[in-house]
Amino acid sequence: MTTIHNKHINSLDKDNLEKMVFDLQNLLEIALSLSSNLEFDSLVESILYICIGQMIVDKAAIFLNSNLxxxxxxxxxxxxxxxEPDLKIVSKSKLINYLYSNCGIIDSDKARELMSADPTTKETYDMLKPEIVIPLKSKNSINxxxxxxxxIMENSYTEHDFQFLEKMAKFASIAVENSRLYRMATLDRMTGLFIHHYFQERLVEEIKRSERxxxxxxxxxxxxxxxxDVNDTYGHQQGDIILKGTASIIHQNIRAFDIASRYGGEEFAIILTETDIEAAYTIAERLRKKIEAEVYENGxxxxxxxxxxxxxxxxxxIDKNGIDLIKRADTALYSAKATGRNRVIKSD
Structure with a gap:
């Protein structure tokens, strides 16, 4: 009897050891994958799919501090x-306050207790009905x-699941913070579009890819x-509102992998990958019409x-480099200005 019992224990130990090794290898791969990804949207999507795949769930949502x-x-x-895209969790909510003083993942009962009775999170709780909530913490803050x-199989989250997700969350928190800092360094603060320097770097990369x-x-x-004239007549604050509005229209009317930047002042540059000039003309015309139709109130x-x-x-x-391509697009822009403005002109 003792021999059988010992064999059973040894067998369990071996199984547990093998699972532990597998999980560590899995976590290492996840850590390497997350740490090497600075593209914010791609990183966030990776984190969600890791959670979905590892826990075998069909619903996941991530809330982030994306507003500086x-x-x-x-x-x-x-x-x-x-x-709804405007769902938010304010910093003074019971959920956030609890997570600042208590480390780790919270289960469905605690989530219900904290969120359903709080007016600031009740609507969000009713929509999500979370089984667990995983905090992403970095430098003593919740990001x-x-x-x-x-x-999916309706089985409960285990202690092993919690341990795995807590380790994964540490890697994800660091990756999100690094990507966020990188994004802050590459985005124009006012418009949320990429800065000029980043645009120049990406143009070189995309030209090489196009050639390849x-x-x-x-x-x-x-x-x-x-x-x-807008700035001189209505003030720079009104001008800033129009710049932000224009940037928002650009964001909403291009693809996620296109690269939109504030080239300088009131000038914008957009790299349309895998797009010929005829398709680009359709996109540009759509942008022009939507920008013209936008109404801004001033008193x-x-x-x-x-x-x-x-x-x-x-x-x-004819284009030896990105500078040549910019010159040709600029020449077409000047032609649009010279022939009456509010139009799209294609380069020869």
């Missing part, structure tokens, strides 16, 4: 849920929360019309602005 102006956590990405639903793969690449150069007045746009498709026979 405050400490609120806003819904950044979700899978499986149907959620994110991951909400996971019940497992043979896929088309088109550059948009755009400039708000008579913007100096009792309603203001509108227009934009002139120049396009150039990369041509390895």
């Amino acid at each position: 102006e405050n400490d609120e956590l806003t819904l950044y990405m979700s899978r499986g849920y149907t959620l 994110g929360l991951i909400f996971l639903s019940q497992k 793969t043979g896929t088309p690449l088109t550059l948009i150069m755009a400039d708000l019309d008579h913007f100096k 009792n007045k309603e203001l509108t602005v227009t934009i002139s746009i120049g396009l150039a498709q990369f041509n390895h026979e």
